Amino acid sequence: MSEAVDFRYIGTRPVRPDGLDKVTGRANFGADFTLPGMLHGRFLRSPHAHARILNIDLEAALAVPGVKAIVTGKDFPEVEPGDIQGGEGAGDYHDLAVNVMARDKVLYHGHAVAAVAATSVRAAEQAIRAIKVEYEVLPAVLDIDSAMAANAPLLHEQLYTEGLPEKPARPSNVAQVMESTRGDIEAGFAEADVIIERTYITPTVHQGYIEPHACVARWGQDEQSLIWCATQGSFDVRSMTARVLGLNVSRLKVIPSEIGGGFGGKTTIYLEPVAIMLSRRSGRPVKLVMTREEVFRASGPASASKIKLKIGARKDGSLTAMYAWLGYEAGAFKGSPMVPGVMCVFAPYDVPAFKAEGYDVLVNKPKVAAYRAPGAPQALFATESAMDELARELGMDPIELRLKNAVRDGSQAAYGPKFNSIGLEACLEAARAHPNYQRPLEPGQGRGVAVGFWFNVGMQSSAEIHVNEDGTATVIEGNPDIGGSRASMALMAAEELCIPYENVRVVVADTESAGFTNVTGGSRVTFATGMAVIEAARDIISQLKQRAAALWNVDEDMVDWVDGKVVPKPGINVEAEPMSLADMAAESAKTGGPLLGRASLNARGAGPAFSVNLCDVAVDPETGKVDVLSFTAIQDAGKAIHPSYVEGQMQGGAVQGIGWALNEEYVYNGDGVMENAGFLDYRIPVASDLPMIDTQILEVPNPGHPYGVRGVGETPIVAPLAAVANAVSAATGLRMTELPLSPPRIVAALEAAKG
Amino acid sequence: MAQVHLPQQLERLTGGDRVLELAVPDYRSLIAALEERYPGIRGAIEKDFAVVIDGDIINDPLLEPIPPEAEIHFLHRIGGG
Incomplete structure (x- = not known):
């Protein structure tokens, strides 16, 4: 499907159309919306990690003035x-x-128990303090081991493990098990000359989007309700809110605001049904905005994980067998990204025998949400750390070891199908040749290498293109713009219609104005919604040819579209001047009315994306502080529609992965209370912490897309965890298997090594 | 004949069968043939799995044709962040 063509606009770097608004503060985010008579809402949240709600007394709270x-x-x-x-x-x-509102039990500290709408935030907070809740405190489980222990306290008495041959006799905190095998791993390990076996731990981390969750809702007396909110998917907000409230989706209109980061964390809902219910009760619009503390305590972070990994190889570096036991914390409800973790843990390598077994484990923490390439960073932290250790054991260059075992076109992926047109080998070769891989290191410094992978998805998208009377165009689509997608859509429409980028305006429309479109996530928007934009533009071109044929009084198959103009095909004897989109738009009233192109599709052919990261660090042995000296992200983008925004995805993912590796973690006390619910204590990297992230885009065209595009948003966060850990391990001479590699952990490791 | 790789996660329904060959023109026929052999597999597949036809992952495959020598896999549906 991919066509080798010389592009006019694809691959250029114009300024994004939403850029000026966003850097000047004019853009409207979730909390920026106000309606007349609007009330302000606040939540009462559980002070316990696990407790039964015996009674809620609202009498005093209802008496607070303004409630x-x-x-x-x-x-x-x-x-x-x-x-x-x-x-x-x-x-x-x-x-x-x-999860939106607790019923008979609270399942984590911060779980919503009640919500108040009042004429001021102060009155709402006063009422929250006046609500009296009687709890029966229950024992909590806070990690995978204690949740899986025999006789562990149960979060849900009716939860039985799925994925077993028979329904188990007793309920459990393990929601699902999954196994994936190929070949004889016992024989594979018996053939190995070297075996690496370790347990790898990653903490609960948050996506760290800067904009807190926020919405305004207005219940209509005609039961037509409005929600304005910050989300990655307005249609998902509509369907989820409708389901939670028992409404028909046609009763809800969701207007997506600009969004200040999501990274997967805004693919679900927390506030919207509560705001609608408060609006319904009060008869007035209601605004709900999470505080930063609430974002940490009550929205969905990424899973903590425990992964036991064993790999075997011959002396020449060829892998003989791999085994992984993967436990992922789901939080208080089932649904960790264990499944993709199991599917991708061996994805980069062609190994004859493997076994991976995964466990989706409930704990008394907030329900996890997606976070870029959900499940993959944890899984490949383990795999890529073990590959690094294997290379050292074998005395091989770590890139050489990976090249020896890398999957290529035609390799059978560990998760099933054969790979077709993938870029792992190209990324590894580029990394080996990169100047940053050749630079000499000084004492106390270390270099790490790691591979990243994500499947990428297609899913459903819609797009319309309206041609204006002067030949400019408006693209209507439904994906909130997180990473520069307006610019990418405009480039693709401009490319097809052969009009300047500046002549295309892209509108992210609400659920009543755009055709159904799945979430902005899964690295799918430039791929799938972009494909819809291309098809919508081709729909217009098809109409242009029909209309030109009518004007010229010839058959449609005698008309062609060349360099942005309808022209008679060579050899067609007709007196006709080539006509551009603007020419045809000017004639549209005479040829059938306004020009409107449409496309809706369920996109397939999303090619998987591989990356390779290089990281150099220096470790201060006295303080344990790690300084990242250089970081290089190399990734196959298929075709970069707007290279700056591809590089932005690579840099952003690298920074988030570095934070995951070095500093970020939810710190819980023994009662299940997060002790660092703020950006002062939960430390994400800031600009002054890091060097410029070097990027190198490779373009191995994806045959499933007209331009060769493959998704780029998620793969960038996968490799950094191991790249950083491998660099720190090299610098210290100690294998680091538990994240984050914070100063106290490194100092403790160095002290322990001294004996 | 298409080579059909059954999902390991559904071994309780397939009795441990992993690969079989079927002559089916389209996905609808494929899933009907599988349901006849392994009662209950249709619902389990529709609930959690995408189909992969010659490397192309398809979430909603009902109307998909299946080439005569196709390689078919089933994958847990992937979303993303």
Whole structure:
């Protein structure tokens, strides 16, 4: 499907159309919307990690001046179970409803218990303090081992492990098990000359989007309701909110605001049904905005994980067998990204025998949400750390070892199908040749290498293109713009219609104005919605040829589209001047009315993306501080529509992965209370912490896209965890298997090594 | 004949069968043939799995044709962040 063509606009770097608004503060985000008579809402959240709610007394709270409505779990309808299709961790509709507002039990510290709408934030907070809740505190489980222990306290008495041959006799905190095998691993390990076996731990981390969750909702007396919110998927907000409230989706209009980061964390809902319910009770619009503390305590972070990994290889470096046991924390409801973790843990390598077994484990923490390439960073932290150690054991260059075992076109992926047109080998070769890989290191410094991978997805998208009377165009689509997608859509429309980029305006429309479109996530927007934009533009071109044929009084197959103009095909004897889009737009009233192109599709052919990262660090042995000296991200983008925004994805993913590796973690006390719920104590990297992230885009065209595009948003976060850990291991001479590699952990490791 | 790789996660329904060959013109026929052999597999596949036809991952394959020598796999549906 991919066509080798010389592009006019694809691959150029114009300024993004939303850029000026965003850097000048004029853009409207989730909390920026206001309606007349609007109330302000606040939540009462659980002070316990696990407790039964015995009684909620609202009397004093309702008496607070300015309070207009209070809702608790009793005010929401029962919701039947049913799988949510969406980002990893999307889970189940019943669980979603109970996560939005607790019913009979609270399952984590911060779980919503009640919400108040009042004429001021102060009045709402006063009412929250006046609500009296009687709890029966229950024992909590806070990590994979304790949750899986025999006789562990249960979060859900009716949860039985899925994925076993028979339904188990007793309920469990393990929601699902999964196994994936190929070949005889016992024989494979018996053939190995070297075996590496380690346990790798990663903590709970947050996506760290700067904009907190926020929405404004207005219940209509005609039951037509409005939601304005910051989300990665307005149609998902509509369907989830409708399901939680028992409404028809046509009763809800969702207007997506600009979004200040999501990274997977805004593919679900927390506020919207509560705001609608408060609005319904009060008869007035209601705004809900999470504080930063609430974002940490009550929105969905990424899974903590425990992965036991064993790999075997011959002396020449060829892998003989791999084994992985993968435990992922789901939080309080089932649905960790264990499944993609199992599917991708061996994805970069062609290994004759493997076994991976995964466990989706419930703990008394917030329900996890998707975070870029859900499940993959944890899995490949383990695999790529072990590959690094194997290279050292064998005395091989780590890139050489990976090249020896890398999957290539025609390799059978560990997760099933054969790979076709992939760029892992090209990324490894580029890394080996990169100047940053050749630079000499000084004492106390270390270099790490790691591979990243993500599947990428297609899913459903729609697009319309309206041609204006002067030949400019408006693209209507439904994906909130997180990473520069307006610019990418405009480039693709400009490319097809042969009009300047500046002549295309892209509108991210609400759920009543755009055709159904799946979430902005899964690295799918430039690929799938871009494909819809290309098809919509080709729909216009097809109409142009029909209309030109009518004007020229010839058959349609006698007309061609060449260099942005309809022309008679060679040899067609007709007196006709070539006509551009602007020429045809000027004639549209005479040829059938306004020009409108449409496309809706369920995109397939999303090619997987590989990356290779190089990281150099210096470790201060006295303080344990790690300085990242250089970081190089190399990735196959298929075709970079707007290279700056591809590089931005690579740099952003690298920075988030470096933070995951070095500093970020939820610190819990023994009662399950997060002790660092703020950006002062939960430390994400800032600009002054890091060098410029070097990038190198490779373009191995994806045959599943007209321009060769493959998704680029998720793969960048996968490799940094191991790249950093391998660099720190090299610098210290100690194998680092537990993240984050914070100063106290490094000092402790160095002290322990001294004996 | 298409070579059909059954999902390992559904071994409880397939009795341990991993690969079989079927002559089916399209996905609808494929899933009907599988359901006849392994009762209950249709629902399990539709709930959690995408199909892969010659390397092309398809989430909603009902109307997909299946080439005569196709290689078919089933994958847990992937979303993303």
